[in-house]
Amino acid sequence: MRLSRTTYPGARRPSAVGVVHLGLGAFHRAHQAVYTEEAMAATGDDRWGICGATQRSTTVADQLGPQDGLYTVSTGGPPQVVGAITEVLPPGDERLTAALAHPGTRVVTLTITEKGYAPGSPAVAALVAGLRARARADAGPITVLSCDNLPGNGAVLAGLVRAAAGDGLAEWIAGQVRFPSSVVDRMVPATTPEDLAEVARRLGLEDRGAVVAEPFRQWVIEDDFAGERPAWERAGALLVADAEPYERMKLRLLNGSHSMLAYLSRHEYVRDAVAELAEPVAGLMEEVTPTLGALPGFDLDAYKASLLERFANPRLRHRTAQIAADGSQKLPQRLLDPARELLAAGREPRWIARAVAGWMRYVTTASTLDDPLADRLRVPEPDKVVLTVDRLLAVSAVFGEDLPADQVFRDLVTESLAELIADSTG
Ligand SMILES: NC(=O)c1ccc[n+]([C@@H]2O[C@H](COP(=O)([O-])OP(=O)(O)OC[C@H]3O[C@@H](n4cnc5c(N)ncnc54)[C@H](O)[C@@H]3O)[C@@H](O)[C@H]2O)c1
Numbered sequence: 552m553r554l555s556r557t558t559y560p561g562a563r564r565p566s567a568v569g570v571v572h573l574g575l576g577a578f579h580r581a582h583q584a585v586y587t588e589e590a591m592a593a594t595g596d597d598r599w600g601i602c603g604a605t606q607r608s609t610t611v612a613d614q615l616g617p618q619d620g621l622y623t624v625s626t627g628g629p630p631q632v633v634g635a636i637t638e639v640l641p642p643g644d645e646r647l648t649a650a651l652a653h654p655g656t657r658v659v660t661l662t663i664t665e666k667g668y669a670p671g672s673p674a675v676a677a678l679v680a681g682l683r684a685r686a687r688a689d690a691g692p693i694t695v696l697s698c699d700n701l702p703g704n705g706a707v708l709a710g711l712v713r714a715a716a717g718d719g720l721a722e723w724i725a726g727q728v729r730f731p732s733s734v735v736d737r738m739v740p741a742t743t744p745e746d747l748a749e750v751a752r753r754l755g756l757e758d759r760g761a762v763v764a765e766p767f768r769q770w771v772i773e774d775d776f777a778g779e780r781p782a783w784e785r786a787g788a789l790l791v792a793d794a795e796p797y798e799r800m801k802l803r804l805l806n807g808s809h810s811m812l813a814y815l816s817r818h819e820y821v822r823d824a825v826a827e828l829a830e831p832v833a834g835l836m837e838e839v840t841p842t843l844g845a846l847p848g849f850d851l852d853a854y855k856a857s858l859l860e861r862f863a864n865p866r867l868r869h870r871t872a873q874i875a876a877d878g879s880q881k882l883p884q885r886l887l888d889p890a891r892e893l894l895a896a897g898r899e900p901r902w903i904a905r906a907v908a909g910w911m912r913y914v915t916t917a918s919t920l921d922d923p924l925a926d927r928l929r930v931p932e933p934d935k936v937v938l939t940v941d942r943l944l945a946v947s948a949v950f951g952e953d954l955p956a957d958q959v960f961r962d963l964v965t966e967s968l969a970e971l972i973a974d975s976t977g
């Protein structure tokens with residue numbers, strides 16, 4: 552029997568939709584939806600049901616629709632049923648515009664992946680159509696909250712929305728919409744068939760929308776809302792004036808290390824890769840530490856140690872291939888920004904160069920390349936190190952104009968790539 556509000560009548564039943572979410576993947580279900588569920592439980596304010604939409608495929612709608620939006624999150628103990636999602640819309644569903652224009656909707660959250668922030672993104676187009684309808688309906692203020700792994704994600708999204716909306720909507724957006732940045736953290740691998748089988752066994756019901764996550768979770772949100780919001784702080788979210796120091800720490804230490812593991816290891820899962828690569832990962836973390844802003848009272852050494860433990864979590868089947876995908880969209884904020892800052896300070900970003908060389912080996916040797924810039928990342932003779940480094944550094948959408956011109960960086964990457972190729976052929 553399948554999980555649904557009929558077979559599991561005890562699930563939370565929000566009284567209204569208060570949040571619209573774009574990009575209803577595994578991460579939203581294990582992160583923002585859980586915070587929202589717990590905020591409703593803590594306050595008794597049940598108006599914060601989530602209307603979730605997908606832009607790319609009908610898979611999630613097919614999984615969650617027949618389950619009335621219910622699914623489970625497993626972090627080690629028994630699967631927990633989450634009832635916060637009340638509507639699931641497949642790509643192109645016209646109800647999305649109506650939901651964004653409804654006065655009860657006060658917040659839009661997004662997890663549309665890094666490439667979802669490219670100009671012309673369908674998610675941004677859908678958001679702008681909804682905001683236009685909301686302005687016409689005079690439905691009141693709304694907060695647009697990016698939850699993707701990008702620096703300054705609020706400002707980036709605001710820029711895309713303003714550009715797509717044009718002058719006609721500019722005044723309304725300026726008065727009615729806020730775009731706070733937020734930093735999100737919880738490792739949530741794509742669900743595997745083994746995970747689904749285990750959840751079915753433990754729950755006694757089939758759950759095709761199940762997600763498996765690590766126990767740790769963090770959400771740092773800039774406290775700049777246009778109107779009401781769920782009391783996420785009651786579920787542990789941190790409301791701050793400026794998320795940037797958290798963002799640097801998380802993107803550079805956690806996500807930078809994740810990418811290094813994905814490109815330097817041949818293991819299928821992160822948990823095994825980290826056993827092999829503990830030294831380079833620790834080296835990378837030390838190397839980027841001078842580029843992190845001050846976080847008074849925060850124990851950085853404990854955080855770094857905890858990351859190594861989190862990566863090694865034996866319950867997580869986090870595939871290195873999933874993290875390696877879309878590298879052209881991830882390298883700049885995870886590895887290249889800190890490299891620039893280290894170079895400017897006269898330091899050699901050796902471990903970053905090694906991770907970048909790992910990416911170069913990966914994009915030139917992978918049998919299929921899952922990356923929006925895949926066509927530009929093909930190199931005719933991948934065994935020729937200098938040529939490969941030349942060709943890939945010239946992709947300015949990834950490396951800008953400055954890094955290719957930096958001889959120290961070029962030499963470090965060339966040396967590392969030569970070593971990696973020698974290691975894999977020798
Ligand atoms: N999974 C994690 O551990 C994790 C942790 C922190 C942050 N995040 C953030 O959440 C994002 C999504 O992760 P996930 O695990 O849910 O992935 P997922 O593959 O399960 O879901 C991705 C969602 O993004 C949508 N999407 C993909 N490409 C898009 C595009 N070009 N335009 C608009 N929408 C697009 C898909 O339709 C899907 O709904 C990540 O890219 C990251 O920014 C994930």
Ligand SMILES: O=P(O)(O)OC[C@@H](O)[C@@H](O)[C@H](O)[C@H](O)CO
Nearest residue numbers: 700735736737738739806809874
């Ligand atoms: O989800 P992505 O594709 O942006 O990146 C994969 C991982 O590096 C990342 O998702 C981490 O699991 C996450 O950022 C942990 O909070």
